[in-house]
Amino acid sequence: MALLPAYKDFSGRSRPPNAPSGRFSKFSSLPIGRGCIAQLYQPETVTPENIAYTVTLLRNLLSASDSWEENDGDFEGEGFYDAVVRLFKDDEDRDGEWARESLVLWDT
Numbered sequence: 877m878a879l880l881p882a883y884k885d886f887s888g889r890s891r892p893p894n895a896p897s898g899r900f901s902k903f904s905s906l907p908i909g910r911g912c913i914a915q916l917y918q919p920e921t922v923t924p925e926n927i928a929y930t931v932t933l934l935r936n937l938l939s940a941s942d943s944w945e946e947n948d949g950d951f952e953g954e955g956f957y958d959a960v961v962r963l964f965k966d967d968e969d970r971d972g973e974w975a976r977e978s979l980v981l982w983d984t
Contacts, residue, residue, distance in 0.1 A: 922982040924964035924975070928957045 967975040
């Protein structure tokens with residue numbers, strides 16, 4: 877499952893807690909660039925919105941687009957994001973088992 881490792885990378889969970897933020901140059905031990913957005917928000921648990929954000933980023937990375945585009949051809953980014961969040965919200969309206977199990981899996 878490529879989504880879970882990607883989320884851990886995007887959220888900073890794949891690094892040790894005391895690791896400096898940013899990317900690293902192969903020529904230096906100093907970070908370059910800025911850290912991931914999760915370092916700003918420091919989420920405690922995974923939410924449907926975190927998963928939707930990750931899936932939307934991955935969709936863009938796997939597309940043929942050279943840069944970030946909210947709407948890319950027939951793809952509409954906001955609608956896609958909202959549809960992923962709705963998968964979780966709609967399941968909560970039923971028995972919620974799939975949503976709960978999925979969030980627990982992503983939170984480990």
